[in-house]
Amino acid sequence: MATVFKKTPVLTDVPFHYCPGCGHGIVHRLVAEVIEELGIQEKCAGVAPVGCAVFLYNYMNIDMYEAAHGRAPAVATGFKRVHPDKYIFTYQGDGDLASIGTAEIVHAAHRGEKITTIFINNAIYGMTGGQMAPTTLVGQKTTTSPLGRDPEHCGKPIRIAEMLSTIEGSAFIARCALNSTPNIIKTKQAIKKAFQAQIDRKGFSMVEILSPCPTNWGKAPGEAMQWLEDNMIPYYPLGTFKEV
Amino acid sequence: MAKKLMKGCEAIAEAAIQAGCRYFFGYPITPQNDIPEYMSLRLPQVGGCFLQAESEVAAINMVYGAGGAGARVMTSSSSPGISLKQEGISTIAGAEVPCVIVNMMRGGPGLGNIQASQGDYFQAVKGGGHGDYRCVVYAPSSIQETVDLMPKAFDTADNYRIPVIILADGLIGQMMEPVELHMNPNPVLPEKPWAAQGWDPKGTRPRAVINSLYIETEDLDGLMTRLNARYDVIREKEVMVEKYHTEGAEYILCAYGTVARVCKAAVRILEENGVKAGLVRPITLWPFPTKEVHEVFAQESVKGGLTVEISNGQMVEDIRLAVNGIKPVEYMGKGGSVIPSAEDIAERIMQMRRA
Ligand SMILES: Cc1ncc(C[n+]2csc(CCOP(=O)(O)OP(=O)(O)O)c2C)c(N)n1
Ligand code: SF4
Numbered sequence: 018m019a020t021v022f023k024k025t026p027v028l029t030d031v032p033f034h035y036c037p038g039c040g041h042g043i044v045h046r047l048v049a050e051v052i053e054e055l056g057i058q059e060k061c062a063g064v065a066p067v068g069c070a071v072f073l074y075n076y077m078n079i080d081m082y083e084a085a086h087g088r089a090p091a092v093a094t095g096f097k098r099v100h101p102d103k104y105i106f107t108y109q110g111d112g113d114l115a116s117i118g119t120a121e122i123v124h125a126a127h128r129g130e131k132i133t134t135i136f137i138n139n140a141i142y143g144m145t146g147g148q149m150a151p152t153t154l155v156g157q158k159t160t161t162s163p164l165g166r167d168p169e170h171c172g173k174p175i176r177i178a179e180m181l182s183t184i185e186g187s188a189f190i191a192r193c194a195l196n197s198t199p200n201i202i203k204t205k206q207a208i209k210k211a212f213q214a215q216i217d218r219k220g221f222s223m224v225e226i227l228s229p230c231p232t233n234w235g236k237a238p239g240e241a242m243q244w245l246e247d248n249m250i251p252y253y254p255l256g257t258f259k260e261v
Numbered sequence: 262m263a264k265k266l267m268k269g270c271e272a273i274a275e276a277a278i279q280a281g282c283r284y285f286f287g288y289p290i291t292p293q294n295d296i297p298e299y300m301s302l303r304l305p306q307v308g309g310c311f312l313q314a315e316s317e318v319a320a321i322n323m324v325y326g327a328g329g330a331g332a333r334v335m336t337s338s339s340s341p342g343i344s345l346k347q348e349g350i351s352t353i354a355g356a357e358v359p360c361v362i363v364n365m366m367r368g369g370p371g372l373g374n375i376q377a378s379q380g381d382y383f384q385a386v387k388g389g390g391h392g393d394y395r396c397v398v399y400a401p402s403s404i405q406e407t408v409d410l411m412p413k414a415f416d417t418a419d420n421y422r423i424p425v426i427i428l429a430d431g432l433i434g435q436m437m438e439p440v441e442l443h444m445n446p447n448p449v450l451p452e453k454p455w456a457a458q459g460w461d462p463k464g465t466r467p468r469a470v471i472n473s474l475y476i477e478t479e480d481l482d483g484l485m486t487r488l489n490a491r492y493d494v495i496r497e498k499e500v501m502v503e504k505y506h507t508e509g510a511e512y513i514l515c516a517y518g519t520v521a522r523v524c525k526a527a528v529r530i531l532e533e534n535g536v537k538a539g540l541v542r543p544i545t546l547w548p549f550p551t552k553e554v555h556e557v558f559a560q561e562s563v564k565g566g567l568t569v570e571i572s573n574g575q576m577v578e579d580i581r582l583a584v585n586g587i588k589p590v591e592y593m594g595k596g597g598s599v600i601p602s603a604e605d606i607a608e609r610i611m612q613m614r615r616a
């Protein structure tokens with residue numbers, strides 16, 4: 018019988034711990050498949066964040082680090098400077114990258130650090146129980162914006178892909194979404210391009226991925242996908258913002 | 262090699278290179294800027310990498326990344342910058358990653374001043390960052406001693422997979438002294454099969470996970486047991502202390518770093534005045550020379566001790582714990598970077614004698 022599907026060996030056999038309908042598991046698989054397809058498993062390491070994806074180091078069949086909250090780009094920089102011929106990616110949530118770790122991500126891009134960042138924008142702090150993130154939409158209710166995010170009080174959501182694309186050192190910056198099969202396929206293509214930019218030593222690369230958090234959005238998985246499509250995509254346009 | 266007149270910071274940097282350090286991540290702060298400046302020129306010449314980070318927070322995390330990748334790596338800073346590094350130092354300790362951290366202490370708290378100080382003793386010796394961990398802390402009192410300690414610092418870090426702190430004061434960094442460097446163009450470095458370097462699924466080396474998270478109680482307990490066993494070996498094997506004229510002394514001075522040099526001068530003044538005095542100088546502040554200090558004070562001849570520090574009194578607590586009440590221990594010193602003179606120290610001992 019012909020094999021039509023096989024789990025990539027870049028994922029371990031440890032079962033994911035994510036909630037039903039969570040986007041993290043989809044993105045883990047896409048990253049692992051890209052690493053397999055590019056044939057770089059033995060030359061690639063990853064940095065897990067503090068956030069729901071903290072156990073990424075149990076799931077990826079490559080050498081891994083666990084970084085303190087927001088510091089993954091600095092940790093990846095240390096690895097890359099020691100092993101310039103190897104590849105490394107960071108995997109970060111929006112609290113991790115767009116709040117506590119803004120200095121690290123901006124300066125990794127600024128240095129043109131030859132690393133790849135996978136940025137999961139779920140408009141919320143998933144792990145700590147649904148607090149407001151810098152990416153939380155205006156009016157969105159969270160446990161620390163119980164009446165909805167008020168831009169007068171705490172500003173409007175930050176657009177990371179647009180911001181990093183203005184930085185000279187960035188080589189590939191895109192925003193994708195997990196709301197449909199075509200968009201998931203596009204996400205994988207973008208991840209591949211991001212790794213390719215690192216392989217070609219072009220500079221810093223990042224893919225921002227709009228991803229559902231049904232649990233903390235208080236929605237069923239199907240509803241969450243619809244909410245992402247109806248609310249997040251209009252504010253966070255999809256596309257490639259930079260490709261050198 | 263013949264002795265060469267060198268500034269402390271530059272000598273430390275070169276000694277680190279000779280000890281096989283090839284990676285440096287740091288952020289400028291007075292009074293240690295000569296270290297990153299020197300490294301920025303020298304490291305590329307020896308095939309290494311210097312990187313000026315965007316902050317001390319980033320610098321220590323780059324150290325974590327590089328140390329976790331198997332490199333001999335160092336960072337340096339001064340007090341406010343070392344405070345910012347504490348999250349990273351705690352992570353590095355928990356993840357069992359070797360590295361060397363130089364602190365050229367300046368006055369604090371807050372921005373304090375930029376003169377020499379010993380105000381970071383508690384931070385370096387008692388923790389600094391959160392959680393149950395230790396760093397090995399060396400406290401050199403001259404540029405030559407700092408240079409001599411550098412290879413040891415890197416070896417200790419690698420042997421025990423522990424962060425090592427060189428706790429010096431701004432004076433050591435800024436003064437010039439004749440030093441003899443130990444040239445070692447091709448240092449042989451230990452294998453680090455545990456490091457992240459790219460994993461071969463068909464090979465024998467297990468996949469590396471550089472990590473300080475142990476979510477299950479039993480697992481964190483396992484780390485603690487492992488670290489404690491290692492700390493016990495360090496306490497047993499790595500204590501360094503200098504005893505100067507302590508045998509049969511009546512009064513014992515206790516000091517570390519540059520103040521210990523002033524104390525030696527005080528010992529000589531006292532001896533000229535017919536008073537038998539000595540000095541105990543811890544070279545490792547952790548592991549602390551508890552047993553050695555106790556033995557000195559246990560001598561029948563000893564009437565009491567005086568701890569001298571450029572701080573409001575920090576090491577004195579460990580001296581008193583070591584002496585354990587068998588003899589009185591007084592404290593002399595000031596925060597705010599005021600260094601007591603040898604005459605003042607001798608006079609204080611004379612007062613203790615008259616009392
Ligand atoms: C220094 C520090 N501050 C705060 C926390 C608590 N904390 C853990 S995860 C997290 C936010 C996670 O949100 P995000 O990065 O968006 O990831 P998600 O869980 O949504 O994937 C916070 C604040 C921490 N672990 N460390
Ligand atoms: S809380 Fe949200 S982000 Fe975290 S696993 Fe559940 S759905 Fe995913």
Ligand SMILES: [Mg+2]
Pocket residue numbers: 110111112137138139140141142143150
């Ligand atoms: Mg999030």
